Amino acid sequence: MISYSRQDITDADIDAVTAVLRSDFLTQGPAVPRFEQAVAVKVGARFGVAVNSATSALHLACRALDLGPGDWLWTSPNTFVASANCARYCGAKVDFIDIDPRTYNLSVEALTAKLAQAEKTGRLPKIVIPVHFAGQPSDMVGIAELSRQYGFRIIEDAAHAIGARYGDEPVGNCRYSDITVFSFHPVKIITTGEGGLATTNDPALAERMARLRSHGITRDPARMHGEPVGPWDYQQIELGFNYRMTDIQAALGASQLQRLEAYIARRHALADRYDRLLADLPVRTPYRDPHHRSALHLYPIQVGTERRGIFLDLRQAGIGVNVHYIPVHMQPDYQVFGFKRGDFPNAEHYYSNAISLPLFPTMTEEQQDHIVNSLYTAVHSRRLWSALG
Numbered sequence: 001m002i003s004y005s006r007q008d009i010t011d012a013d014i015d016a017v018t019a020v021l022r023s024d025f026l027t028q029g030p031a032v033p034r035f036e037q038a039v040a041v042k043v044g045a046r047f048g049v050a051v052n053s054a055t056s057a058l059h060l061a062c063r064a065l066d067l068g069p070g071d072w073l074w075t076s077p078n079t080f081v082a083s084a085n086c087a088r089y090c091g092a093k094v095d096f097i098d099i100d101p102r103t104y105n106l107s108v109e110a111l112t113a114k115l116a117q118a119e120k121t122g123r124l125p126k127i128v129i130p131v132h133f134a135g136q137p138s139d140m141v142g143i144a145e146l147s148r149q150y151g152f153r154i155i156e157d158a159a160h161a162i163g164a165r166y167g168d169e170p171v172g173n174c175r176y177s178d179i180t181v182f183s184f185h186p187v188k189i190i191t192t193g194e195g196g197l198a199t200t201n202d203p204a205l206a207e208r209m210a211r212l213r214s215h216g217i218t219r220d221p222a223r224m225h226g227e228p229v230g231p232w233d234y235q236q237i238e239l240g241f242n243y244r245m246t247d248i249q250a251a252l253g254a255s256q257l258q259r260l261e262a263y264i265a266r267r268h269a270l271a272d273r274y275d276r277l278l279a280d281l282p283v284r285t286p287y288r289d290p291h292h293r294s295a296l297h298l299y300p301i302q303v304g305t306e307r308r309g310i311f312l313d314l315r316q317a318g319i320g321v322n323v324h325y326i327p328v329h330m331q332p333d334y335q336v337f338g339f340k341r342g343d344f345p346n347a348e349h350y351y352s353n354a355i356s357l358p359l360f361p362t363m364t365e366e367q368q369d370h371i372v373n374s375l376y377t378a379v380h381s382r383r384l385w386s387a388l389g
């Protein structure tokens with residue numbers, strides 16, 4: 001089975017992990033701050049806070065921005081559930097903004113209209129989370145302009161987008177946001193096994209996320225209530241979590257990070273090749289905005305009404321196609337909030353036609369040819385069957 005995405009682990013990665021295993025620290029040693037620094041430098045942010053998943057990073061980002069009961073968080077419905085669940089962890093309410101049918105990212109036009117409406121009903125969001133779907137940056141200038149007008153904070157969900165560029169600036173430098181979150185799950189651009197990282201330029205947000213990652217405990221006398229009772233003193237000054245990344249993971253991430261540019265280049269070469277090879281098929285290949293560089297985490301195509309059959313045929317041919325994403329508002333666990341089919345028609349329409357073809361840096365052209373040939377066969381036979389009725 002050719003999976004839709006997979007990690008690339010080199011001897012250098014294995015050596016980096018082994019070195020940690022032979023060292024004094026498996027966790028809370030020197031590798032995590034080194035990795036945080038390396039990512040921050042790479043994406044042009046002042047601070048990086050590494051955690052055990054992007055889901056945890058999203059939760060901490062919301063907590064650091066004081067999201068709580070009574071507040072609203074808005075995000076794209078075309079995303080993984082984690083982009084919305086972080087609000088619910090904080091006791092806040094979630095709403096969605098429909099997507100742009102061309103980029104599949106949150107539509108700034110829809111956001112503008114929804115904000116004007118929400119202002120009248122007193123339900124403006126505290127936080128908006130644009131998701132850089134498939135690695136393509138959202139319209140951050142437009143979203144940041146609205147945030148100044150309406151006073152909401154911005155967390156970029158860049159789980160797909162480390163290595164992407166917005167104009168000529170790296171995604172993650174937080175020029176248009178408060179916090180950016182990356183994922184290092186093995187299907188993503190680079191991996192730490194499980195892992196995530198939040199970048200920010202605000203020292204107070206960085207400090208708060210770092211404290212919340214480790215139980216809300218501080219050893220800094222300046223933060224303590226009263227004088228420290230001794231040099232051993234530590235104080236829990238708010239309720240936090242154990243969301244720490246291990247040194248084992250950080251060492252893997254730092255080693256992987258060195259190949260980021262090569263990975264993005266290879267993803268582009270393969271996506272360009274898909275674009276060419278699929279040009280004659282009645283499918284819609286993903287739009288790529290010429291002003292920005294996508295990290296190309298995914299290659300989602302629109303195949304029309306025969307999606308089910310085409311999907312099954314491709315799986316039958318040993319191709320691990322997938323669907324990104326079932327709109328979050330259609331999940332059973334979101335029905336209690338009153339969401340229903342038809343609420344976000346662009347996201348629903350996109351989903352009903354979507355198949356993600358495999359795309360990962362170690363994919364060979366032979367594998368890609370097999371995928372393309374299988375797709376031709378599937379599309380033509382399914383179209384024929386449906387035409388024959």
Ligand SMILES: *Cc1c(COP(=O)(O)O)cnc(C)c1O
Nearest residue numbers: 053054055080082159183184185
């Ligand atoms: C993968 C993903 C996440 C969650 O990442 P984890 O590291 O698995 O917690 C969040 N948002 C999006 C858009 C993702 O694709």
